[in-house]
Amino acid sequence: MKLQPDRLDVQSILGYGPGWIGLGSNGVAEKIERSIVIGSRGEKFDWNCPQFEQLTAAHFDRLAETRAELVIFGSGSRLRFPPPAFLRGLMAQRIGIETMDTLAACRTYNILAGEGRHVITALLIGPTA
Known part of the structure; x- marks a missing residue:
């Protein structure tokens, strides 16, 4: 699916x-397959985690080190939640986290980034993700 934002000043x-996303920043497009x-x-x-x-x-x-307002975790081709113990660092920093499949995470990231929010998206991408 191709996404066309009105105009985003962020990546x-x-x-x-x-197995891929297209990332754009400053007029440069890049295909990412990891x-x-x-x-x-x-x-x-x-994010060195293929699965x-x-x-x-x-x-x-x-x-958590990014100190973002919100983290969107794209769990791959289907919705899977990480163990709560993995999220302690984010909770300690009071950083929100939302989990969704990777394609939904892509759409949500664009919306929130376009609103000027400091958002991070961590995407599992690959043939087994």
Whole structure:
């Protein structure tokens, strides 16, 4: 599916499909085929976790370091919730977290980033995600 925001001044997700997302920033588009974290303030780093089953608390602790207002966790092709113990670092920082499948997380990220919110999305992307 191709997404066309009216005009976003932050990095945005331009499109997505099974195993990929299209990321746009400053007029440059990039196809991403690996798990990644992106944020409305320019944050972008690989999230070294190709499968939901490989997630650890350390993955979510890294998200807490961003000090975002909200984290959107895209759990892959289906909705799966991380164990509550993994979220302690986010809760300690009073950072909200929402879990949804990766494609829904892409849409939600664009809406919230477009509203000027400091939002991070952590997306599980890949053939087994």
